[in-house]
Amino acid sequence: MLVLASASPRRKELLGQLVRHFEVCPADIDETPYQDESASDYVLRMAHEKALAATNKLQQGQLADTPFVVLASDTSVVVEGKILGKPNDFEESKAMLRMLSDRDHQVMTSVCLYDPMREHLQLTNVVSDVSFRAISDVEIAQYWRSGEPQDKAGSYAIQGLGAVFVRSVSGSYSAVVGLPLYETSQLLALFGIHSLEEMSHE
Numbered sequence: 637m638l639v640l641a642s643a644s645p646r647r648k649e650l651l652g653q654l655v656r657h658f659e660v661c662p663a664d665i666d667e668t669p670y671q672d673e674s675a676s677d678y679v680l681r682m683a684h685e686k687a688l689a690a691t692n693k694l695q696q697g698q699l700a701d702t703p704f705v706v707l708a709s710d711t712s713v714v715v716e717g718k719i720l721g722k723p724n725d726f727e728e729s730k731a732m733l734r735m736l737s738d739r740d741h742q743v744m745t746s747v748c749l750y751d752p753m754r755e756h757l758q759l760t761n762v763v764s765d766v767s768f769r770a771i772s773d774v775e776i777a778q779y780w781r782s783g784e785p786q787d788k789a790g791s792y793a794i795q796g797l798g799a800v801f802v803r804s805v806s807g808s809y810s811a812v813v814g815l816p817l818y819e820t821s822q823l824l825a826l827f828g829i830h831s832l833e834e835m836s837h838e
C-alpha cells in the first residue's frame with residue numbers, strides 16, 4: 637500500500653499520473669527552517685519529517701497491521717540563498733514577488749520514500765532554474781486577488797496564472813508544480829512500484 641503524506645492537491649494529481657491506487661495521509665509538521673540551514677538541507681529535512689510524521693500517524697491508526705510505503709515531498713523557492721515558503725498574507729506575497737521580479741531563482745522539490753517495515757528510506761532533491769520577467773506592484777496586487785499565490789511556495793503557481801511571469805524554466809516542470817515525476821518514478825521502482833506496469837492494466 638502506497639500512502640501520499642500530503643495535503644497538496646497538486647501532488648495528488650501528479651502522483652495519479654504514476655500510480656493508480658494510493659491513500660492520502662497529510663502530515664502536519666513545523667516548517668520553520670533552522671538558523672543557517674541551507675536550502676537543500678531544509679527541503680530534504682522537510683520531506684523526511686513529513687514521511688516520519690505520517691508513518692507515526694498510520695502506525696497508530698488505520699494501517700497498524702498493514703505494510704505500507706510513505707511518499708512525502710517539499711517544495712521551496714530559493715532566491716539568493718533565501719528560502720521562500722508559502723506567504724501568510726498579502727505583504728509577504730508582495731515581498732516575495734518583488735524579490736523574484738526580473739531575476740532568476742531556483743525551485744527545490746525534495747521527495748522521500750519510506751518503508752518502515754523494511755527500514756528502507758530514499759531521499760532526493762530536484763533543483764530547477766526559473767527566470768521571471770519584471771513584475772509591477774499593480775500586477776502583484778492583481779495576482780493576489782486571483783487567489784492563486786496564497787498556498788504556493790514563493791507565492792506563485794507556474795501551472796496557473798503565474799505562468800505569465802515565467803520567462804523560462806530549466807529542469808523539471810513537474811517538480812516546480814510540486815512533484816518531480818521522472819525522479820519519483822525512479823524512486824518508486826526501488827520500492828517495487830513500476831508505473832508503466834501499474835498503469836497499463838487494472
Ligand SMILES: Cc1cn([C@H]2C[C@H](O)[C@@H](COP(=O)(O)OP(=O)(O)OP(=O)(O)O)O2)c(=O)[nH]c1=O
Pocket residue numbers: 641642643644645646647662663686709710711712713722743787788789790792793794795812813814
Ligand atoms: C513554485 C510552485 C509551488 N506550488 C505549490 C506546490 C506545493 O503544494 C506548495 C509548496 O508547499 P509545500 O509545503 O511543499 O506543500 P503543501 O503544504 O502544499 O503540502 P504538504 O506539505 O501537505 O505536502 O506550493 C505550485 O503549485 N506551483 C508552483 O509553481
